[in-house]
Amino acid sequence: MPAKSSVKPDDALDLDLAHFAIDYAGKIGASYADARLEATSVNGFVLKNGVPQAAGFDRVAGIGVRIVMKGSLGFACTNGLSRENVRAVVEKAARLTSAASRIGEKVKFSDEETNKAGYEVKQRVKLVDLSPKEKLAVLFDTEKAIKAVKANVPGRFFSMSDFYTEKYFANSEGSRILSKIPRTDFWYFITVEEAGRTAQRYWQYGAAGGFETIYEYKFPELLAGEVKATLSNMKKAISPPKEKVDLVVAPQITGIMVHESVGHPYEADRVLGREAAQAGESFLHPGSVGTTIGSGAVNIVDDPTIPGSFGYYLYDDEGVKASERWLIRKGIIGGLLHNRETSAILKTKSNGAARATGYDREQIVRMANTVFKPGSYKEDELIESVRLGVYFRNFMEWNIDDKRLNAKYTGAEAYLIRDGRLAEPVWRPTIEISTPKLWSAVDAAADNTEYHAGTCGKAEPMQAIPVWFGGPSLRIRNVRLSF
C-alpha cells in the first residue's frame, strides 16, 4: 500500500502479488525488479449505418514483471494471478535473460527518487452507472443528427469505448504507486456522397474521466456539422493555389504536426536506435539538443499532467514523477523524452516518459500530451494577415517518414484565404514538407488551444497508447502546396 495515500485498492487487486513478484525475482538473482499489477474493465460499442454491432465488455487483469539478470533486461507477464503462475513466469524470464546475457546489452537505469503515492481521476458520471442502452443512446442520437442533414451519407461508423484501469507499480528500490484512471474513447468514420463521388472523414475524441466527457463533446452537433462542411466542400471546392502561399492551420493540424514531427523524433529510444526495426529512428542525434529547429514562435511541450487528458498520468510506469517537458522553446530543441534506460545512456535524468499499454507490455519511451503553446493572436487576426493562402480546418490522409523528416497532411475541410477572409472551399490541399522547413516557416500562434485525441502506435508487439496532441491555430508563411 502506498504510504499517506487516501486512494485504496479495489477489492479484487491483491497488491501483495506485486511484492511477491519483485521479492521472488530478487531471490533468484535479479539485481533489479519491478512489477505492474493491472486490472482494466472495458465496455465497447459500435454503431454501423444505424445497426449496433456486437457490444463487448471485459475485465483484463494481469501482472508484468521486469527484471535485470546478469546485467540484461527481461520482461515476463501472465494473466494468471496466482503466486504459482507469477513464480513460473519470473523463472522463465530469468532463464531466458541469463541465456541472452551472453550477447545481451548491459542495462543501466538512471538514479531516481523513490516514490510512494496514490492518485485517481474522479468521474462525475460513473462509467459503471450507465446501462449499455444509455451509452448506445449517444451513438443513436449522433446517427439521428446526421440523418437530419440534407445529405447522402452512406457510411456512418461510430465506435465508443470506456475503460477503467487500476494499476499498482512496485519496484525493488521501494517505489509504490497506485493509480485509478477511467478513460473514454470515441471515433467516427463517415462517407458523404455527392454527384457520384465520395469524401470521407475520420476523427477521434478521448479523455480521462467519466461518461460526462462523452456528453461534453456533443457528438450529434459535431457530426452534423462535419457532414454539412464535407458536402459544401464537395459541391463548391476549387483547386488549391499553385504559387507559394501562406497557410493558417487550425488546432487539429497543429496537433498532428507536433505529434508526428516533434513528439516522435524526440523520443530518446528512437534517437538511440532502439525502435529501429519498428516505428523507426529519428533525424535527431543526442547532440541536437540546444540547436535551432524552428522560428522563435515555436514553443512545444509534452505534459502528462494535464487534468482530464487522454494521456494523463502523474507517475510513469517506472515510478518516476511526471511533469511538463519542453521539447522546443523559442525554436530551440529543449530536450528529449526519456525513461530510466535512455537517460542513463545519455547521462541525464528520466523525465517520466516510460509507459506501457498494459500489464502485458514492456514500458518504453512514449509521448503523453504534446502541445504547441498558445501565442497572443486571435485566429481571425492570423487569417486577416494573409493576402492569398489556404486555411486548413482539418485533414484526412497523413504520414511521415520513419526518421520524421518528411510529412504529408492532406486537408479535408479547407478554404481559400483571399485578402484576409475565408473564401471558397479548397479540394484536398496537400502540405508535403520537411520538418525543419515546417517549423522555420511557422511565424505566429493564436490563443485558441484545442486538445485532440489519438491512439499512438509503437513497439513490437504493438503498443497503441492514448495521447492528446494539440495547440492553437498557426500561421505558416510562404510555402508551396504539393500536387
Added chain:
Amino acid sequence: MPKAGAGGEQGDAHSVAAYLVKQLKKKGADDVVVSAIDEEVTQLKFVNSIISTTQSWHSGKLNMFVAIGKKLVGTSIRSISKSAADDAVSKILKFTAAAVPNKEYEGIAVGPFSYREIAETYDKAITELGETAVDLLKGAIGVASRNGVKRAAGVFETTVSSSYLLTSNNVESEDRGTKAYFSIRAFVDKYASGHHVCNSRVLRKFTPERSAEIASAIARQAVNPAPAKAGTYDIIFSPLPFSNLIESVGRAASIFNVESKLSCLAGKLGKRVGSENVTLVDDGSLPNGFDSAQFDEEGVPTQRNVLIEKGILKTYLHNSSTARRYGTKTTANAGLVTPTPFNLVFEKGNFNKEEMIKEVKRGLIITNVWYTRFQNYEAGDFSTIPRDGIFLIENGKVVGPVKELRISDNLLHILKGVAAVGKDSEAVFGWEVETPTITPPILVRDVKVTKSVE
C-alpha cells in the same frame, strides 16, 4: 489445454466451456460460441546487434460470443473456473437485458463439421527451442555483421498456442500451433538500411540467416542515396512493401468493410479491379501458413478462397451471418463481427528480377514501405512512404540508391497497373503487415511519386 488463471475452483477449459454453453442456453441464449485460447510467446528483441530485452507472455482465456434475441455481446474470462463462468453468465444476461438488437444478425454456423489437420502448422522443435533461440539469433546477427552491416535491430519470436471451440450449434473443434517469426533491419549508416522478415510454422523452414543476408545486401547497396525527382515511375515492389498494399486489398474484401464504406472493392463483384496479372487468394488452410487454422471463429473448416482471378473480383469474405444476409455461402472467414483474411497469397508469375528490371525505362525498386494512409478508402486514394533502400532504374538498369520519396496513388490504379509478376514468392508478416501475405516481387506501371516541396 493447460489450466490458467486463479480464483475459485479450477477447471479444465473444455468442461468450463461446456458449462458456459449449457448455462447460457438454459437462460435463453439463441447462439453461444466459446473459444478457449492458451498462448505462450517468447521474444528476443535486439538493438545495435545485441539483445536489448527478452520478453515472454503467457495468456489463457475463454472468449464468449452470445446472441440473445439478436442482442449480441462478446466477453471473456481469464479464470478458467465454474465460479468465473457463473459470474460471466450473470453479467452477460444483465448486459444484454439493456442492449439493443442487431436486426441484421442471421446466426452462427450449424455443425457438425469434419476437420482435417493442416500440414506444417505445429512443430515440436519450436516448443522445445527454449534458450537455444539465443544461438539462432546470434547466428543471424553474425551473418549481418559479416556482410558489412554496422548495426542491426529486430525481433526473434516464437509462439506456442492451443485453441478449443464449442458452440451451441453442434460445433466442437480443437487445434494447436507453433510459429516462428524474425524481423531484421540492417544499417550500414543512418541513411543506408535494409529490412527483411521471415516466418514459418516449422523450424526447418525458418530462415533468419537468409533474412539477415538480404537485409544486409539492401543496406550495402543503399549507401549515399541521391535526391530524386517527383513524377511518374514504374515501380518494382519487393514482397515486403507489396504485402503492405495487398493487406489493404485483403481488408477491403471483408464484407464488413464493404458495408462500412472502408473498401475500394465495394460494388465491384464480378468486375475488373486489376490487370490480367492479378490473382489473389485468401487461404486459411494453407500448409505452413502463418495464420492457418483448422476452423474460423464459428468453427467452419477453413478453405481456399479466390478473391481476385485474373483481375476480376470473385467474392467478398463472409461469415455465416453475413453470407445468409447476402444469399451466399460463408467463406469461412469469421470474425463473428468482422470477416477477416487468414493468409493472402498473390499468385506467382514467371519473371525473374533481372527480366523485370529490363522491362523498366524509368522506375524505382522499393524494398519497404510504411505509414500507408488513405484519403478515401472507398475510392482507394492513399499514400505510403518507402523506407530502407530505394533504387533508381533507368533504361533497364539499376542506376543507384535514392531517398525521401512518397508514393501517392490509388489502390485500384496500382492493381490495374500490375504489368509483371515475379516467380519467387516470399512469406511476409511483420510490424507493418499484420495479415500474413505471400507474394513475389511485382512490377507496377505509372505510379505517382511525390516528395516534400523545395
